[in-house]
Amino acid sequence: DTAVSQTPKYLVTQMGNDKSIKCEQNLGHDTMYWYKQDSKKFLKIMFSYNNKELIINETVPNRFSPKSPDKAHLNLHINSLELGDSAVYFCASSQPAGGKETQYFGPGTRLLVL
Amino acid sequence: SQKIEQNSEALNIQEGKTATLTCNYTNYSPAYLQWYRQDPGRGPVFLLLIRENEKEKRKERLKVTFDTTLKQSLFHITASQPADSATYLCALLNTGGFKTIFGAGTRLFVKA
Numbered sequence: 001d002t003a004v005s006q007t008p009k010y011l012v013t014q015m016g017n018d019k020s021i022k023c024e025q026n027l028g029h030d031t032m033y034w035y036k037q038d039s040k041k042f043l044k045i046m047f048s049y050n051n052k053e054l055i056i057n058e059t060v061p062n063r064f065s066p067k068s069p070d071k072a073h074l075n076l077h078i079n080s081l082e083l084g085d086s087a088v089y090f091c092a093s094s095q096p097a098g099g100k101e102t103q104y105f106g107p108g109t110r111l112l113v114l
Numbered sequence: 115s116q117k118i119e120q121n122s123e124a125l126n127i128q129e130g131k132t133a134t135l136t137c138n139y140t141n142y143s144p145a146y147l148q149w150y151r152q153d154p155g156r157g158p159v160f161l162l163l164i165r166e167n168e169k170e171k172r173k174e175r176l177k178v179t180f181d182t183t184l185k186q187s188l189f190h191i192t193a194s195q196p197a198d199s200a201t202y203l204c205a206l207l208n209t210g211g212f213k214t215i216f217g218a219g220t221r222l223f224v225k226a
Contacts (some may be wrong), residue, residue, distance in 0.1 A: 041152075042216070043219075101163060
C-alpha cells in the first residue's frame with residue numbers, strides 16, 4: 001500500500017491556467033506538508049497543516065492555495081500558472097509528537113508550465 | 115537568515131570506501147537533524163534522525179554525528195556500494211517538527 005500518494009504524477013499546462021494537485025496519506029499522521037523542489041534540487045517547504053489547520057505558510061504567492069478537507073488529504077490549487085512555477089511538488093506527512101518526526105514523502109508531481 | 119550548506123554538490127568514491135558527507139548550518143538551533151536519501155525521480159526517504167543532545171547515531175552501515183557547537187553534522191556510509199549512489203539531504207527541524215529546512219543535497223557516486 002502506498003503511504004503517501006499524489007496525483008497527477010506529471011502535469012504539463014499553459015501559462016495562465018489553473019491546476020490542482022492532490023495528496024493523500026494512509027499513515028494516520030496529523031501533519032501534512034507541501035514542498036517545492038526546483039531545478040537545482042533545492043527542497044523548500046511551502047505549507048504545513050496540522051489537523052487540517054494551516055501552521056506554516058512560507059511566503060508563498062497567494063496564487064497557491066492549499067486545502068485540507070480532512071487529516072488524510074492536502075490538496076494544492078494553483079491559479080494563473082507562471083513559468084517559474086515549473087518544478088517538482090512533493091507532499092509529505094509526519095507525526096511530530098513523541099519523537100516520531102520522520103517525514104514520509106510522496107512520489108512528486110512534475111509540473112511544467114509552457 | 116537560516117542557512118544549511120552541504121559540503122559539495124557531488125562526491126565520487128570507490129566501492130568499499132567510506133563516504134563522508136558534511137552538513138553545516140547557521141542562524142538556527144535545531145532540536146533535531148535528519149538525513150534523507152533521494153533517488154532520481156522519487157521523493158526523499160528518511161534514513162536517520164539525531165537529537166540535539168545526542169552526539170552520534172548508527173544504523174547498519176550508516177553513522178551520523180551532530181556537533182551543536184560547530185553547528186555541523188557528518189554522515190558516514192561505510193563499505194560503500196554502487197547501490198548507495200543517490201542524493202543525500204540534510205534537514206533541520208524545530209521542536210514542534212512543523213517546519214523542516216532542507217539542504218541542497220550532496221550527490222554521491224560510488225564506482226564499482
